[in-house]
Amino acid sequence: MSAAEIVTSDGASLAIYREAPSLDGPRTAAIGQFQCDSADAGAALIRAVLVQLKADGFGAVLGPMDGNTWGKHRLVVESDGRPAFLMEPSNPTHHVAAFEASGLAIVSRYVSAVRPADIPASGSAAPAGLRLRLFDAARAEAELTRIHALSLKAFATNHFYQPIALEDFLASYRPVLGAIDPELVLLADDDAGNLAAFLFALPNYVEGAKPTSVILKTYASRVKGAGSMLANEFHARAKARGFSDVIHALMHESNLSALHSDKTGGKVFRRYALWGGRL
Numbered sequence: 001m002s003a004a005e006i007v008t009s010d011g012a013s014l015a016i017y018r019e020a021p022s023l024d025g026p027r028t029a030a031i032g033q034f035q036c037d038s039a040d041a042g043a044a045l046i047r048a049v050l051v052q053l054k055a056d057g058f059g060a061v062l063g064p065m066d067g068n069t070w071g072k073h074r075l076v077v078e079s080d081g082r083p084a085f086l087m088e089p090s091n092p093t094h095h096v097a098a099f100e101a102s103g104l105a106i107v108s109r110y111v112s113a114v115r116p117a118d119i120p121a122s123g124s125a126a127p128a129g130l131r132l133r134l135f136d137a138a139r140a141e142a143e144l145t146r147i148h149a150l151s152l153k154a155f156a157t158n159h160f161y162q163p164i165a166l167e168d169f170l171a172s173y174r175p176v177l178g179a180i181d182p183e184l185v186l187l188a189d190d191d192a193g194n195l196a197a198f199l200f201a202l203p204n205y206v207e208g209a210k211p212t213s214v215i216l217k218t219y220a221s222r223v224k225g226a227g228s229m230l231a232n233e234f235h236a237r238a239k240a241r242g243f244s245d246v247i248h249a250l251m252h253e254s255n256l257s258a259l260h261s262d263k264t265g266g267k268v269f270r271r272y273a274l275w276g277g278r279l
Contacts, residue, residue, distance in 0.1 A: 004033065004067070007049055011041030012098075016049060017067040018058075021160040023107065023276045026059025032066035032073070034095060042098025050103065054279040061104070062276040064095075068162040070172065074110055075099065078271040085204045085215055085247055087176070088112070089272070099275045107276035108159060111258060113248045113266035114213070117239040126229040130196055135185035140177055143187070144170055146195045154220035159252070160274075179205055183237060184214060186230045190223070197226035199234050204247065213245040214238045219257070231260065 004015035013035050020030035031049060036042030046063070053061055065073035075091045084090045136143055148169045155161055164172075179202050188197040199219035204211040216234060221227035238246050248266050251258040 006033070007045065009041065009045045009048070011038055012036035012045040014045060014049065014063075015066070016053070017065070019067070020062055020065065021068055021162045023060035023062055023160075023278070026278065027057065028060040028062060028276075029053050029058045030065040030067055031061060031063030032071070034064040034098075036095065036098050039094040039097035039101060042095065043101035046098065046102035046104070050277075050279060058279055060276065060278050062107070062160065062274065063099070063104070065160075065274065068164070069158070069160050070162075070164045070168070074108075074272040074274045076270060077273045080269045082114070082269045084206065085112075085213070085249065086179070086202065086206050087215070087217070088249065088270075096273075102275070104275040104277040106273045108274040109253045110272040110274075111251055111253050111268045112270040112272075113251070113258075113261045113268045114245050115248070115261065115265040115267065117214075117235060117243045117246050119235070119265040126232075127223050127225040129191050130188040130223065130226060130229070131190075132186060132188050132230070132233060135180065135182045135187060137177075137180060137182045140180075141170060144173055147187075147198050147200070150195050150198060150222060151220055153222060176202065179203070183241070184234065186234055186237075188221075188223075188226050188230060196223045197221035197230055199227075199230040201234055201238075203243075212243060213247055214241075214243040215247045215249050217249050227256075228260065235264075 004017050006015050014031050015033035017030040017032055020028045022028045072089055075096050077096050148166050152163050184201040186199045190196045201214055201216045204213040204215050219227050219230055248261040
């Protein structure tokens with residue numbers, strides 16, 4: 001993760017990241033760690049930073065984004081009032097108003113959805129030649145190293161993609177290793193023993209020691225149909241473990257995961273946005 005430059009003014013503060021994903025070509029900076037006491041104070045600081053970045057030779061900006069999409073990014077823009085789930089970003093509504101008044105525009109939208117755990121699995125056929133197994137918590141860093149390698153390939157075409165160093169990837173997961181239930185983190189190996197797909201989920205412990213919802217945080221695959229295979233297995237396991245709800249977390253609204261969620265009974269309860277613009 002690139003170093004950040006902290007900028008403050010009366011009633012607002014933010015961090016500038018000068019090595020950010022590109023917004024459609026030009027040299028792009030990211031604005032992250034955003035805080036403000038009022039929309040006016042926040043918008044004024046963003047506008048001042050945009051002037052500074054243009055003078056420094058940048059052609060575009062994204063925000064809020066702590067460096068890249070592997071870090072904290074986006075704001076909640078719409079909610080049905082459901083409590084925040086584990087690892088979900090949250091923000092006061094005046095942060096949204098600050099970005100709306102800054103001169104930037106929404107460049108990417110995301111959703112979280114919830115569905116009952118007892119909805120039948122999709123009818124997708126499982127691909128041949130794959131062996132499904134559970135995450136080996138005793139070899140957590142070795143497992144995460146393989147997941148990192150597959151993630152770099154699987155997410156390379158995502159909008160605003162930027163690769164993450166292995167150590168930064170491991171550091172982002174170490175704080176939640178204690179919350180991992182190995183029976184809810186699924187992997188699929190091919191005949192050669194190479195990782196073909198993974199699904200990472202964890203109980204929603206903000207509900208307490210015995211949560212009723214479980215979070216499907218991410219899944220990725222390099223084999224057609226493997227992601228659906230893992231998702232079907234995961235939802236069956238979630239039901240068997242007694243979870244009543246499954247949260248499909250933080251999906252780009254146009255991704256296959258969001259489409260799959262909608263087709264299998266997922267109901268959107270939160271929407272998020274990322275802003276950007278040319279300088």
